[in-house]
Amino acid sequence: MQILIIEDEPRAANQLQNLLNKSTFDFQLLDVIDTVEDAVLWFKKNNAPDLVFMDIQLADGLSFEIFQQTEVVAPIIFTTAFDQYAIQAFKVNSVDYLLKPIQQNDLDTALHKFFRSNTPTTIVEPDILKKLLNSMQIPQKRSGILVKEGGGFVQIRVSELLYMYSQDSITFGVTHNKRYIIDETMDQLFDSLDDTKFYRINRGQIISKMSIQKIEPYFNHRVKLSVSNPRDQEFIVSRQKTGDFKDWMNK
Incomplete structure (x- = not known):
């Protein structure tokens, strides 16, 4: 044959x-x-x-x-x-x-x-x-994103984002140097990102693979992440997603 x-x-x-x-x-x-x-x-x-x-x-x-x-x-x-x-x-x-x-x-x-x-x-x-x-048909993932700056908007590259999080119904995006306000919900944002590079570790946080520095065991079968420029955030992968997150990191 x-x-x-x-x-x-x-x-x-x-x-x-x-x-x-x-x-x-x-x-x-x-x-x-x-x-x-x-x-x-x-x-x-x-x-x-x-x-x-x-x-x-x-x-x-x-x-x-x-x-x-x-x-x-x-x-x-x-x-x-x-x-x-x-x-x-x-x-x-x-x-x-x-x-x-x-x-x-x-x-x-x-x-x-x-x-x-x-x-x-x-x-x-x-x-x-x-x-x-x-x-x-595979949707094209965005390479740029509009963020608020001053009284208007500027575009930054998605590749610059280390992580995104939601706080008090506001979505923030963090780079190595700055935190920006993103005028989108977490659901809208994650659906537009390349899921080989970004992972939604819980309802309120999306992490870039490149920003992850260390993964440590955490109680209740979860894992805790050390990331670049963490500011005042803790990064805990939800228990339901821990196994899938580890698979994602291996790809």
Whole structure:
């Protein structure tokens, strides 16, 4: 069985290859591709493989864009780290997928399903492609933010913010040198931030990963953070979020 992997994270691509090696199926890995552009060129120049494992988010865009630029007749198993809301789009449209991090049992089940089927596991029809594209559009996270200064507003870079907090119904943003008033609620603010860089540790505080200097155990199964320029704030991760926070720090 000839397999093509389209995946932009080397670690994820290596993990998938290791899982394939541990499976009971014989395969030949044709190539590992990490961009939409290179995938389009590959499909135009080569015969279709027996099976493609295709990540959704590639280095230069969504992998669905491949189908808009060239014909892909090979069966596809998508791999994705999207949340459960986005996964629902796959289920509704009967598209095969593996949720990252991929587990050996899930991969083996997908391969067994592939071999039992007399038809390709996934044929990406135009209407299904449109629905998936609409469901998987990734909003652009803001790079700048308006803050109050004097009698008006100035824009600062989001990357300058160490943390944000709410006090007496006012939202503040703190940089290395200054504290600003932000004319947004904590909910509005967090929804617009890159959640790989910022984490809402409790209802009243959002922390930047770059500002965290130390993590210490705290009572009641919580953790306490030491951050840059803490001013008069204590940073306690709520008990419900402690496990998820540690996972976020490991990414």
